Amino acid sequence: MNYLYVINYFEPDEENICQEEFQVFFQQPFTSRYHFSQLDIPFTRSVFIKDRLTILASNSSLTMLLKEVEKLELYSDCFKVIYYKNALTHLDYRTSLSYCSRLSEVIGGDTDLVHPQDIFALTYIEGVYYFGKLEKNNSWHKYEHKPYSYSHSLSIKAARCAINLGNGTHDDLKIIDPCCGVGTVVLEGLAMGLDIRGSDINRDVSYKGRLNIEHFGYDPLLITRRDIHDITEYYDLAIIDVPYGVYSHISQEQQLDLINEACHIASNCVAITHVEYDEAFKAMHLSYQHKCYLRKGNFYRYFYVLEREDI
Ligand SMILES: C[S@@+](CC[C@H](N)C(=O)[O-])C[C@H]1O[C@@H](n2cnc3c(N)ncnc32)[C@H](O)[C@@H]1O
Known part of the structure; x- marks a missing residue:
């Protein structure tokens, strides 16, 4: 055909x-x-x-x-x-x-x-x-209006791109978003029919994430409150949108630690960052098969598909 x-x-x-x-x-x-x-x-996954x-x-x-x-x-x-x-x-x-x-x-x-x-x-x-x-392909934005959102939430476009960059055309990967916020990536992954779950250290945010996915008929327990460092299961793919900005007070070292942790709980990791980390990833022995960016005026989000060099 x-x-x-x-x-x-x-x-x-x-x-x-x-x-x-x-x-x-x-x-x-x-x-x-x-x-x-x-x-x-599976073209309907693409925006x-x-x-x-x-x-x-x-x-x-x-x-x-x-x-x-x-x-x-x-x-x-x-x-x-x-x-x-x-x-x-x-x-x-x-x-x-x-x-x-x-x-x-x-x-x-x-x-x-x-x-x-x-x-x-x-x-x-x-x-x-x-x-x-x-x-x-006109229904990819059906979850555009979820009950809870916050200023750091990803757009549906960014969330879907992150999933597609890491997941490709697979249907059977076990996926986690270990810093899932209000669950944008989890919700889009579920809409795409994927095996995805999420967790977040913040009680209020993870609760809102549960309410968001429940609102669209999914099992709320797919999102839990948990520090990424406490995750013991192993996944095929982790998607991490690192915290940033004035409200998070997070240093670059802390961001890199979260990405490093995500690379230890999954075979592959999509990291979404606001600065380019090429040199830092090299020093951490993380290689990337794909790197790209999504722009909004002067604001860039970088997407890296990372793999540990030692596995
Ligand atoms: C940029 S936000 C993610 C937003 C999310 N992609 C969304 O669309 O709602 C980063 C999240 O990382 C979480 N976070 C920070 N440190 C963490 C840790 N050690 N373990 C798990 N989550 C963490 C924060 O609570 C925050 O919700």
């Missing part, structure tokens, strides 16, 4: 992290916002993959494409065919409309333009027509 993944990010703030996440998902460098691939990746077209037929001639689609004997009780506009090749509106109506005629079943169950799409990219089933 071939897929067309459509990637969207804001430049320049999200470019670096989006391209690194792409590398993790597709195991190759980012080259285009329209990416053809045979890989069936950057906007849509996916599962390609059912492709041809440089529309007549031949129609014949190919007819041969597929597609049927749907409730469908519509749309023209999927792309930034690479323009097809004028009238032409695209007439092509879509010809395609609808060779699909069995009923059309529903307002509430279709199935969306078939045609697009034309650099001399080739592609027809397929369109899936939109």
Whole structure:
């Protein structure tokens, strides 16, 4: 099966992290916002993959494409065919409309333009027509409004990126956020169907984290109050968003100690920091496979995917 993944990010703030996440998902460098691939990746976990077209037929001639689609004997009780506009090749509106109506005629079943169950799409990219089933990735922010948040909470985008950078396309990793705050990473991980839990040293914050995940129907006990130094279980992945700023009064040494601890409770660790720690990590014998940043104006968050050199 071939897929067309459509990637969207804001430049320049999200470019670096989006391209690194792409590398993790597709195991190759980012080259285009329209990416053809045979890989069936869990794309709804990404905040950057906007849509996916599962390609059912492709041809440089529309007549031949129609014949190919007819041969597929597609049927749907409730469908519509749309023209999927792309930034690479323009097809004028009238032409695209007439092509879509010809395609609808060779699909069995009923059309529903307002509430279709199935969306078939045609697009034309650099001399080739592609027809397929369109899936939109529009529910990744369903937990945007959780009951409790605080000034140090990660955005959903940052939380999802951190998970994807460390977890890739895996479904079965045991994941922990050992400084989980009000549980943004835990909540997003649960929404992605992952085996994730969290803990935080602060009583009030961890209590709010429990209330947050319970609000969305998850087991509140997946978040506990605990100092990272007291964690005895071992995980595949730890995701740590280190405390920072004027309210936390935490030194760089303390931040590095927390990251070091996270690297000792899991095989891999995603560390989210506000300064670059390349030299410090080298001195701590921590190597990184991925490093990227997410910007918001002048504010940078760095994401390192770390591994201990001694394991
Ligand atoms: C930047 S905040 C995490 C925010 C979180 N990602 C969120 O979105 O809500 C860092 C957290 O680390 C916790 N923390 C600090 N020292 C800790 C320790 N020794 N063990 C566990 N948690 C700790 C703090 O209580 C704080 O909630």
